[in-house]
Amino acid sequence: MKVLVAVKRVVDYNVKVRVKSDKSGVETANIKFSMNPFDEIAVEEAVRLKEAGTATEIVAVSVGPQAATETLRTALAMGADRGILVQTEAEIQPLAVAKILKCLAEKEQPGLVLLGKQAIDDDSNQTGQMLAALLGRPQGTFASKLAVADGSVAVTREVDGGLETVALELPAVVTADLRLNEPRYASLPNIMKAKKKPIETVTPEALGVDVAPRLITLSVEEPAKRQAGIKVADVATLVEKLKSEAKVI
Amino acid sequence: MASYTAPLRDMRYVLFDLMEGDGLASLPGFEDFTRDLIDPVLDEAAKICEQVLHPINRSGDEEGCAFENGVVRTPKGFREAYTLFREGGWTSISCDPAHGGQGWPKSVGILIEEMICSANLSFGMYPGLSHGAYVALHAHGSDELKDTYLPKLVDGTWSGTMCLTEPHCGTDLGLLRTKAIPEGDGSYKITGTKIFISAGEHDLTENIIHLVLARLPDAPKGVKGISLFLVPKYRLKEDGTPGASNGVSCGSIEHKMGIKASSTCVMNFDDSIGWLVGEPNKGMRAMFAMMNTERLSVGVQGLGLAEASYQGAVTYARERLQGRALTGVKHPDKPADPIIVHPDVRRMLLTHRAYVEGSRALAAWVGRAIDHEEHHPDPAVRAEAEEFVALMTPVVKALLTDLGFEATNLGMQVFGGHGFIREHGMEQYVRDCRIAQIYEGTNGIQALDLVGRKLPAHAGRNLRRFFHPVSAFIEAKVEDEQLGEFVQPLAKAFVRLQQATAQVARAGMANPDEAGAAATDYLRLLGLTALGYLWAKMAEISLAKLNDDPDGFHRAKVATARFYVERVLPQTNALFAMVMAGGKSMMDFDEAAF
Numbered sequence: 001m002k003v004l005v006a007v008k009r010v011v012d013y014n015v016k017v018r019v020k021s022d023k024s025g026v027e028t029a030n031i032k033f034s035m036n037p038f039d040e041i042a043v044e045e046a047v048r049l050k051e052a053g054t055a056t057e058i059v060a061v062s063v064g065p066q067a068a069t070e071t072l073r074t075a076l077a078m079g080a081d082r083g084i085l086v087q088t089e090a091e092i093q094p095l096a097v098a099k100i101l102k103c104l105a106e107k108e109q110p111g112l113v114l115l116g117k118q119a120i121d122d123d124s125n126q127t128g129q130m131l132a133a134l135l136g137r138p139q140g141t142f143a144s145k146l147a148v149a150d151g152s153v154a155v156t157r158e159v160d161g162g163l164e165t166v167a168l169e170l171p172a173v174v175t176a177d178l179r180l181n182e183p184r185y186a187s188l189p190n191i192m193k194a195k196k197k198p199i200e201t202v203t204p205e206a207l208g209v210d211v212a213p214r215l216i217t218l219s220v221e222e223p224a225k226r227q228a229g230i231k232v233a234d235v236a237t238l239v240e241k242l243k244s245e246a247k248v249i
Numbered sequence: 250m251a252s253y254t255a256p257l258r259d260m261r262y263v264l265f266d267l268m269e270g271d272g273l274a275s276l277p278g279f280e281d282f283t284r285d286l287i288d289p290v291l292d293e294a295a296k297i298c299e300q301v302l303h304p305i306n307r308s309g310d311e312e313g314c315a316f317e318n319g320v321v322r323t324p325k326g327f328r329e330a331y332t333l334f335r336e337g338g339w340t341s342i343s344c345d346p347a348h349g350g351q352g353w354p355k356s357v358g359i360l361i362e363e364m365i366c367s368a369n370l371s372f373g374m375y376p377g378l379s380h381g382a383y384v385a386l387h388a389h390g391s392d393e394l395k396d397t398y399l400p401k402l403v404d405g406t407w408s409g410t411m412c413l414t415e416p417h418c419g420t421d422l423g424l425l426r427t428k429a430i431p432e433g434d435g436s437y438k439i440t441g442t443k444i445f446i447s448a449g450e451h452d453l454t455e456n457i458i459h460l461v462l463a464r465l466p467d468a469p470k471g472v473k474g475i476s477l478f479l480v481p482k483y484r485l486k487e488d489g490t491p492g493a494s495n496g497v498s499c500g501s502i503e504h505k506m507g508i509k510a511s512s513t514c515v516m517n518f519d520d521s522i523g524w525l526v527g528e529p530n531k532g533m534r535a536m537f538a539m540m541n542t543e544r545l546s547v548g549v550q551g552l553g554l555a556e557a558s559y560q561g562a563v564t565y566a567r568e569r570l571q572g573r574a575l576t577g578v579k580h581p582d583k584p585a586d587p588i589i590v591h592p593d594v595r596r597m598l599l600t601h602r603a604y605v606e607g608s609r610a611l612a613a614w615v616g617r618a619i620d621h622e623e624h625h626p627d628p629a630v631r632a633e634a635e636e637f638v639a640l641m642t643p644v645v646k647a648l649l650t651d652l653g654f655e656a657t658n659l660g661m662q663v664f665g666g667h668g669f670i671r672e673h674g675m676e677q678y679v680r681d682c683r684i685a686q687i688y689e690g691t692n693g694i695q696a697l698d699l700v701g702r703k704l705p706a707h708a709g710r711n712l713r714r715f716f717h718p719v720s721a722f723i724e725a726k727v728e729d730e731q732l733g734e735f736v737q738p739l740a741k742a743f744v745r746l747q748q749a750t751a752q753v754a755r756a757g758m759a760n761p762d763e764a765g766a767a768a769t770d771y772l773r774l775l776g777l778t779a780l781g782y783l784w785a786k787m788a789e790i791s792l793a794k795l796n797d798d799p800d801g802f803h804r805a806k807v808a809t810a811r812f813y814v815e816r817v818l819p820q821t822n823a824l825f826a827m828v829m830a831g832g833k834s835m836m837d838f839d840e841a842a843f
Binding site: 014027029030031032034069070073074077185186187188189190191192194195 | 254257258281285286288289290292293296297301333336337338339341342351799800802
């Protein structure tokens with residue numbers, strides 16, 4: 001079975017993100033980028049499937065600028081076999097990514113498409129769901145466990161009330177949640193080998209995908225500063241304030 | 250709790266801007282080492298240092314190593330971390346591909362070493378010592394020994410040690426007594442006691458390969474009668490796996506001021522089977538192959554600890570609210586101003602920073618020279634690089650550990666009482682750093698090596714490898730309007746260094762005690778001038794990039810360079826005066842009056 005994994009280049013989770021002075025977005029110059037942590041979990045799961053003999057080939061896909069090659073190399077160093085960069089400098093929204101991935105899935109015919117449940121930059125949490133819909137294939141989102149059996153995959157999902165297990169017919173789309181696995185550190189020899197693994201570069205235009213944004217960003221603002229708290233005299237006052245001021249009970 | 254983030258931005262600056270790291274790939278054998286490979290490797294090394302090694306640094310210090318019935322147990326988490334480190338291939342990074350190594354350039358390897366030392370120096374000792382043993386064995390071992398032992402040393406399945414010191418001899422190895430008796434079949438029986446053996450015994454690897462200095466029965470007295478032997482903890486079975494025990498035992502471990510998670514062992518060899526490495530009675534030569542690499546590594550330990558301490562100090566100086574700025578309230582919204590507003594706190598932080606970044610530049614410069622020494626196609630360039638490395642090895646070792654100790658002390662001082670207690674980890678950096686000034690040849694010995702061996706060697710040719718680029722740079726830039734403020738103070742320090750060099754050579758020739766008396770101050774004078782040169786070069790590079798500096802990195806670089814030439818480089822005045830004063834006041838002092 002072939003596995004397609006989508007990986008996104010995002011501002012590293014350690015970076016304190018700053019809004020640009022013109023409020024058009026966030027500062028990205030000279031900032032550390034790395035693979036979206038949820039996508040790392042998706043890659044790790046794919047590599048584990050391959051190590052278990054379930055998957056035969058792992059294709060990593062990234063949509064973004066030339067620098068996203070680095071993100072693909074990270075996936076290759078972790079154990080993916082080859083990469084596809086869909087190169088574009090344009091702003092790419094979840095629907096466009098889903099369309100691109102649909103196009104590649106039709107070409108590559110993977111048994112499983114793995115994605116992170118969301119990217120930590122825009123937190124959209126839409127691409128996997130849109131992709132499943134466009135492909136007309138079953139989806140298992142927020143996966144914390146995955147078991148592939150003959151022609152189907154059992155996906156344990158993290159839902160509000162606890163865990164839910166769904167059985168999906170393959171091919172299927174699965175998005176990874178935090179507890180699915182703990183991604184490995186790439187080994188030095190594998191980082192070196194990754195440099196020699198093939199990465200194919202295509203463009204959205206060549207794939208015939210219209211990536212024009214459907215949403216317009218009006219302005220990006222810093223979240224409001226947290227106000228200092230107050231001390232209340234006793235529990236009765238606290239309950240009173242929760243009722244009358246916070247209006248949460 | 251202390252946290253550590255690898256200073257990748259500055260490391261990349263040093264590697265790619267200052268040292269033109271892209272040129273690495275033009276050296277034969279280094280074709281693969283382009284930036285697109287170096288970057289992800291630095292990233293991954295940083296991840297492991299930050300997420301795996303640093304979290305067990307303070308716990309390792311608190312717990313220390315345990316010794317019971319000859320067995321040494323490393324602190325909690327060390328085994329798991331070592332396994333991950335080994336499986337990741339990090340023990341093999343700078344080793345020869347012919348023996349399973351990854352063959353990485355030293356100028357990159359030295360940055361990764363720094364990260365390991367920042368994150369957890371005690372942990373770094375184990376693979377570090379293995380690497381020392383690897384270097385000696387690789388340079389001087391027979392093919393058979395190399396084929397048998399190197400692959401497992403390289404991949405970290407086994408570890409190594411260097412057994413030099415004995416209870417009665419440390420610096421003066423000529424006195425050593427460990428015996429080696431030929432067995433007639435090419436092997437030797439080794440008997441004796443070694444002390445202060447780092448990683449001598451531990452629970453991280455399945456075998457430990459000791460490189461032991463010992464005397465053959467007919468050996469001449471002194472250092473000319475010392476041979477080097479390879480002695481495994483377990484003898485190897487036919488299939489090359491560890492078998493019977495080899496009479497090697499750990500008598501005890503030391504209780505130390507710092508690097509407590511690194512086992513420092515008394516090692517007893519009792520008719521242990523060993524094999525000669527290199528030629529009989531040429532053990533010191535074989536040992537020096539390892540010692541030069543290790544001396545650079547120890548210098549980098551000082552740098553690594555200083556960096557870790559700097560990060561802690563800056564964070565604390567921003568967060569600690571105490572008193573008000575001398576010139577009036579700076580943060581009226583807060584109950585007090587953060588202590589970073591105070592000139593004295595800034596003095597400490599900037600001294601710390603200037604030491605750290607300057608030291609990193611010096612380490613990278615020497616690292617790059619090692620790459621040239623080993624890989625440059627032109628024999629003349631190789632020879633010049635070798636001379637430069639020989640000159641700078643004692644300087645890197647002593648200067649970077651002295652500055653490292655001063656810096657970690659400053660870091661602790663910024664914390665006040667909170668630095669003195671253990672909770673924040675700042676005092677651990679000071680304690681861990683202290684040994685670096687002592688082992689691999691005390692810093693006094695490094696200074697003697699510089700003054701007694703490295704300066705006079707080849708009629709002063711070593712020194713020219715350093716003097717020439719500095720004087721060429723000064724000549725070219727001293728009139729430069731923008732750079733003048735950096736180059737003029739450098740030029741003055743350089744003149745002082747040249748005069749001091751002449752004085753040391755002249756006085757030392759007539760009376761060796763004069764060279765000995767000047768050595769330590771001279772080494773620092775040379776080292777601080779070298780840092781001054783690198784700071785002026787960094788100022789030049791960063792001044793040219795001020796127009797494209799969204800994160801303020803280059804602005805801070807230029808400002809730190811300014812601080813260095815104004816507030817650190819003047820130390821060379823005092824050092825010059827001390828060197829020129831000579832040693833009479835010390836040597837005339839009545840010994841009975843001490």
